[in-house]
Amino acid sequence: MVDFMDDKQLLGELKRGNNVAFEFLFKSYYPRLRGYAIRFIEDEEVAYLFKKAKFIVYPYRSATMSGVLSLAYYFNKKVLASTIPFFEDNATLNVVLFKVNDIDDLERKMKSLIFGKNLSVDPTSYLNIYGEGTLINSYWGLYED
Numbered sequence: 001m002v003d004f005m006d007d008k009q010l011l012g013e014l015k016r017g018n019n020v021a022f023e024f025l026f027k028s029y030y031p032r033l034r035g036y037a038i039r040f041i042e043d044e045e046v047a048y049l050f051k052k053a054k055f056i057v058y059p060y061r062s063a064t065m066s067g068v069l070s071l072a073y074y075f076n077k078k079v080l081a082s083t084i085p086f087f088e089d090n091a092t093l094n095v096v097l098f099k100v101n102d103i104d105d106l107e108r109k110m111k112s113l114i115f116g117k118n119l120s121v122d123p124t125s126y127l128n129i130y131g132e133g134t135l136i137n138s139y140w141g142l143y144e145d
Helices: 007-015 019-037 043-052 068-074 085-090 103-115 125-130 132-143
Strands: 055-058 078-082 095-098
Touching: 007 019, 007 103, 043 068, 055 068, 055 103, 068 078, 068 125, 078 103, 085 095, 095 103, 125 132
Parallel strands: 055 078, 078 095
Antiparallel strands: none
């Protein structure tokens, strides 16, 4: 494995689309990030993490109901999510989908978001989907004839 001298050099190579640099980054940081990510995250930390993220990745293999999309929409973040029915049914323009269980597609889409300029989001997504008026109308719709 190629060793990059410092983070500045690594970032420069990543910006140039260097696949070796991407592999180095993944292999170097994955064990620490995995240990960091697979734990309970306190509410106070959630806001910090979402604000710092460039985009949010949800590599789920299955899901029913989840608040993860609402969090990403609330913080106006682009989402990279797997093609499970929950995400497909609830995706907005803020969501980029990758084929579930397809690591190559995930890698391509991550690189596209990392190196591209496609991080713009619709800032009204959260209110359009989870705003008070939308929720009230949805609940009224449940009980109308």
